[in-house]
Amino acid sequence: MPPGGGASGRCEYCQLPGGVAFFAHEVDHIIPEKHGGATEADNLAWTCWRCNRHKGSDLGSFDPATQNFTFLFHPRTQPWEEHFRFEGDTIIGLTPEGRTTARLLQLNTSEREAERRRLGESPTSDTD
Numbered sequence: 001m002p003p004g005g006g007a008s009g010r011c012e013y014c015q016l017p018g019g020v021a022f023f024a025h026e027v028d029h030i031i032p033e034k035h036g037g038a039t040e041a042d043n044l045a046w047t048c049w050r051c052n053r054h055k056g057s058d059l060g061s062f063d064p065a066t067q068n069f070t071f072l073f074h075p076r077t078q079p080w081e082e083h084f085r086f087e088g089d090t091i092i093g094l095t096p097e098g099r100t101t102a103r104l105l106q107l108n109t110s111e112r113e114a115e116r117r118r119l120g121e122s123p124t125s126d127t128d
């Protein structure tokens with residue numbers, strides 16, 4: 001189980017709390033096994049099913065701001081707050097990794113923003 005994991009752990013990409021999503025959160029290989037990623041704590045992240053489906057076996061994509069190939073955000077080695085921030089119900093990518101991950105994982109579809117709105121707060125605004 002990765003750090004922060006567990007039934008109530010937040011998705012390490014979109015910060016959705018566990019236990020509120022229809023489907024249970026899952027353990028994601030940050031570097032997918034097909035690319036040589038190990039099943040070890042420093043390569044595992046706790047993710048919601050939507051982030052995990054969109055991420056699939058991808059390692060990176062194109063930064064929508066520069067069109068340069070960029071690796072995805074790595075939740076074990078990169079602090080979330082340095083790469084993303086909430087603006088209302090929308091997750092803003094602050095860096096190439098943040099922007100690329102927000103687009104590839106489709107963090108800001110209307111459905112997902114509505115889900116955050118239903119939770120009544122930006123998921124990071126409380127202190128646990």
Ligand SMILES: [Zn+2]
Nearest residue numbers: 011014048051
């Ligand atoms: Zn997520």
